Amino acid sequence: MTDTLLEIHTAALAGMTASPGAFGKWAGLVAEEDFPDADLSEATFCARLTEEGESGGALTALWARSLTAWDFADSPRWSPDTEPRTAERRSAAYDRLRFGDDIRKVLDSAVPVVRMAGTTVIAREHTPWYTPERAAARSFYWRAYEGKLRQKGWSEAAIASLDEASRTVVERLTDPEQEAPRQAKGLVVGYVQSGKTANFTGVTAKAVDAGYRLVIILGGTLNLLRAQTQRRLDMELIGQENILRGADPDDVDSLVGIDYIGDDADWPAFVQHGGRPSVLRAFDIERLTTRENDYQSLAQGIRALEFEKREQGLPLYDRANLHRAAARVMVVKKNKSVLTKLVKDLRQIKGILGELPALIIDDESDQASVNTSDPKKWDKGATERTAINGLISELLGLLPRAQYIGYSATPFANVFVDPGDAEDIFPSDFLISLPRPHGYMGAQDFHDLDSPLDYSERTAANSQEKAHVRGIGEEQGDRLQEAMDAFLLTGALKLFRADHGVPEQAFRHHTMLIHESVRTDDHAELADLVKSMWHQAGYASTEGHTRLAALWEGDFAAVSAARALDLPNPAAYRELQPYVSRARQLITKGGNPVVVVNGNSDRYFDQLDLDFDRTPNVWKILIGGTKLSRGFTVEGLTVTYYRRTTRQADTLMQMGRWFGFRPGYQDLVRLYIGREEALTKTRTADLYEAFEAVCRDEEQFRQQLAQYAELVDGQPQVTPAQIPPLVAQHLSWVRPSARNKMFNAQLVEVRSPGKPVEPAAYPQDPEELRRNTERWQPLLSRFTEQTESFTSSPTDGSSGRTFSALTARVSHADLIAVLSQLEWERTGIFLPHLRYLAQLDGRLAKVDDWLLIAPQLAQASRTEASVLGSVPLSLVRRSRQADKPSFGRIAGLDHRLAAQNLIDAAAVPGAVPPRGVGPGTGVVLLYPVVEATADTEVPSVVSQGKADPSKLVMAFTLIPPQSAIGTSRRLVHFEARNSRNEDAIIAATADQDR
Known part of the structure; x- marks a missing residue:
């Protein structure tokens, strides 16, 4: 049966590939020629889209293709002043289509604007x-x-x-x-x-x-x-025709030696061009x-x-x-x-x-x-x-x-x-x-990177960690049996979902990864242990089902109810029980549920039969080391058990095999990871926190690249050759280059109007810490015991949280006098920021004063002490990153949001300055930091109500006013060490950088 409306819309939109135009005229021309009696009213159009509903249909898909292409267009001639993927761009398209309000509303509902980041x-x-x-x-x-x-x-x-x-x-x-x-x-x-x-x-x-x-x-x-x-x-x-190279697909003799023919079940799904491309004028x-x-x-x-x-x-x-x-x-x-x-x-x-x-x-x-x-x-x-x-x-x-x-x-x-x-x-x-793709599970899905909630308030609904992460260590035990139970249980849940409408292809493979060591002898020993535990787990017995039922009720049922209501889930374990037997059969197919992956030769991998493309179903527990860290994609990975530590950031990130696309089973993904592992002799940090620190570094670096990617007067602010010193300044633990090499580009200045500046590489030497604390003393003496209340306003629309803080006003000159004397773990790390801030005395822009905010912790967890004669300040506990001199994020999310709100509100023309923070006032969050984890007591730092200045890190986050930029929008400035050759490098010793 002919779909008249679809044919008309298809032909009309085909004439508008370059830009949207008056749709009524295009459709009218098509209808006049072939469908003179067609109803082209907007009401009929709206009714059809509404009828197709949320699941969509052919007409919705057609319009999704055109609207999305226009939404994503880069500076199109028909709307050069609108940004991609915005309501303004979509509205411009509707204007050119000459659509009324009703059809705009229906199309916006059927094909929402996708507000995703660009490259x-x-x-x-x-x-x-x-x-x-x-x-x-x-x-x-x-x-x-x-x-x-x-x-x-x-x-x-x-x-x-x-x-x-x-x-x-x-x-x-x-x-x-x-x-x-x-x-x-x-x-x-x-x-x-x-x-x-x-x-x-x-x-x-x-x-x-x-x-x-x-x-x-x-x-x-x-x-x-x-x-x-x-x-x-x-x-x-490349496609079938290029692979066949003229061979007749129906002539068996002509297909001898051509790959995929006869041994690849997916051959029919290979691209077909409809003939040899060279015959098709390609x-x-x-x-x-x-x-x-x-x-x-x-x-x-x-x-x-x-x-x-x-x-x-x-x-x-x-x-x-x-x-x-x-x-x-x-x-x-x-x-x-x-x-x-x-x-x-x-x-x-x-x-x-x-x-x-x-x-x-x-x-x-x-x-x-x-x-x-x-x-x-x-x-x-x-x-x-x-x-x-x-x-x-x-x-x-x-x-x-x-x-x-x-x-x-x-x-x-x-x-x-x-x-x-x-x-x-x-x-x-x-x-x-590249932007983070839609449907991708990455760091943000396993870490509560910016959660304002106390740990006690977090649930499977509001916490990524509570939903997906299960700690292993001294307190929690090794939990290996539980992880294996979770693997079997999630396999059963996948089979249940496949039986209830979820495409089975999403669950083609189902895998678990165990990674504890790089030593092959350890892998063999662990494989024997896992096989023994699997066969003794009693998965067919009443005891085994009782254990699985408890895990489902105590873990998976709650997470799926909070995060996967759109997917089929059993109401009780008894609905799931029949699928447990089938999952167990798939996992033990061939007699062994375990595959060790630790070889380094092609012959080794050939015998594993782990080609996820050519093997119909891989349902196995994989045990491995470094060979699983590069390029080898573990398909269907649902449960990861990870205890091995590494001190290299890139290796740690590459071991994040639990990152990836998990269609139809995101809520089932579980990460069992070490939470209490000593990484150095002088401080402890667990593997999960080490991973989070690396993820933060990478994400902040991406954000910084995005900030500096904006052209100024048509010219790039940063070139690739200037990235190395930028990275070295941003990540204090990264040396600019090899020990005896320095890049010619030297970062001179970083401007941050309206944006937070949070140094991380504070000194570790007690004498340097004492001197830094003494330099802050003149400003600490400005605080009184009077506290003020501040409320954050989260960007996700949730209600703000209130905290109390001590406040003080200081002049710009007084703040710069302190900042210019501070010592750092690496000399010069803060200098590009300091050069910018020093110019806010009127040379670049005028900053009148700064509001100092010293947040107070909740009464139950507060430790207070006087710092060099100041009123009692709330000490905060923070840990440095594993094997690095730098801390993770120091400022609390609530505190940073409240400070940002003050800066943003002050920039609104004609607005009443909140708390007297006008367009010429900056904000500083100040923290007396004790190096300790959240549950560590700090009495050794405090004696008779006074803090030892040699054991405090006076940490801060500052936000200059948005007006602190001058006439230029350029945010970074470099200079060449050898001005005669700006693209060259020169040799230097490591000491010259300190």
Whole structure:
């Protein structure tokens, strides 16, 4: 039956791909030609959308595609003054469509504006070439990939976000048709387990559409990882016709040796282009690697990499040749032997390499690719490189038109590559931070990073920790049996949900990860223990079901009721009990519920049968170490048991395998993690807190990049070469570079009008602490015993919380006099902020005074003491981060929100200044900090009501007024140490930085 309304709307919207227009006129033209009796009233349109309801329908999906594309458009000509993904942008689209209020309301309900963050770009200036018109004119493979994502169930917003992010990367590359050769190098920063492969697949699609004709993807250090990437590209981008290369799919003899045919159940789901792309006026993609075979030395060598030219007298990069040539794509392992073969073959090719637009994509680029040789040897002559780094450098040398893009979730290793080494992979042209994808479970889903609630007030409904995290340690016990019970129970819950309407594909794999040690002997011993515990757990007995029922009622039922009311859940354990037996059978299939993953060879991984793409159902407990930390995606991971500690931030983040997409079972995810583990001899911090500290550092760094990414007068505030000193200033525990290297760019000033400044790297030496406390004494003496009440106003709409505090007013000069004398764990760490603050005496902007706020803790947990003769102040307990001199966040969320409210309110024109905080007043939160955990007593710091100044850290957070910026919006300022060569680096000793 013909859907007249859908056909009319489809044809009308097809004519508005570039911009929205008068919809009534477009629809009228279509109807007049083919459907003269059609009802085109807005009332009929509204009724149809309402009828399709929340589950949506064909017409809703059609409008979702168009509205989302307009919502995400970057500075479109039809609405250049509206920001993407805002109500203003949507309203502008409605205005051009000439829609009335009724249809606007219905469409807003059916297709809400997705208010998600965009990509953050730190880049050098470039010549724009990848225009919307050019992208639309050549988009064969991008459209194929986009269609595949829709088939997989991606939302229009998720596809539009990927479209935007991949476009942002491609437009920073060099125009493949450009006459002069130029290499661009960049870094794309994603989140752990967040779908970086989807981004570089989108980048590959757009790059080959634009004219890049050789794509080299460095896909991990194991065949398994390389094969997974190969299959993903083959399935979602390259497609059946390019894989078959003219072979008849109905002729068995012609299919011999073609991968996927006959042994991959998903072959029918591989992209189909409808014919050979070259016959469809596009171009073919020739694979130089397959699922089974990494790059081999080509018997035909030169011939396999030759590119036919239609116009022999013109170079390959000329559009007359470029867009008629086939593209070559290879997915190669980061292996010395493999890359050596590739380099050798390329060296045999004469002439054409200088004309060949090429793209090198380096997945997990901080692994193996970064040069880790001893920089002390560099001064003796040429740079000594590690094997993989040297081979990548050779590739770049052989391909003068090659572009290099590194992908990483832990970017600091790449950021600190030597930018003065022209042959290395420093992201000299761009650094792009991807937004947190919708549906992704990351740090924010396992840590209450900014919760204003006391721990006693937290529940499964308002606390991520209460919902998903279960502590293990001395007090709680090892809880390994409980974790295994949770694994079986969540498997049963998945089967229950699959039987009650949730797509079974979401639960294809179900896994548990146990990670306690890097030693293989420990893994074998632990595997024996786990197998023994599993078989003695009595899961088929009354005792076993009693234990599972208690776990369901005491844990999972409450969390699911609070967080998954839209998913089917059993009303009682007896409804779940029949699924427990089926889950147990799946887990013990083959007789062993445990798989040890600790090998370092391809042969080892081949025998594990852990290819999540090719194995129908993997329901197993995995025990492993470092091999699980890089690239190896554990599909269906639901329960993690993690006790191993590491002192490297990037390793710790990479071990966050519990991060990722958990469709249909987010509420079931559990993390059993060490909560009482000594990390150093001098202080203790548990593994969970160490993870939280690293997550905070990474997230704050992303936020800082976003803040400085805004252009000022069309010019970037920060270039990639200036990121290393920015990181070193932001993260006090990060050295600017290798011990005997300093970057030429030196951070001089950081401006923060209306934004909090919270130093973290306070001294640890008792004498330095005493001197700092004495420097604060003149301001501490201004406090009286009179307290004031403050109320925070959370951004999530919840009611504010009230706290009391001591207050005092001090002049700008008095505050600067104190701040300029303070000592820090690393000399110069606070100097860029201090230089900015010192100019607020009228040189840059005028700040009259500052309101000092010393928050008082709740009476039950308060320890008060006089500090060098002051009125009693409330001492707060804070811990430094594991193996770092810096604290985590010091200011309480309630306190910071209240202070921010004062600053924001003062900036409203004509507003009555709250508490006398006008547009020329800043706010300082002041904390006498005792280094201790929340439950540690502090009597050793206090004697006869007086605090020992050598045991106090006088910590502060300050917020300058919003007016403290002057006429420029530039927030950072750098200077070159060697002004004759601003992009160079110079050698220095580590001591010169202290």
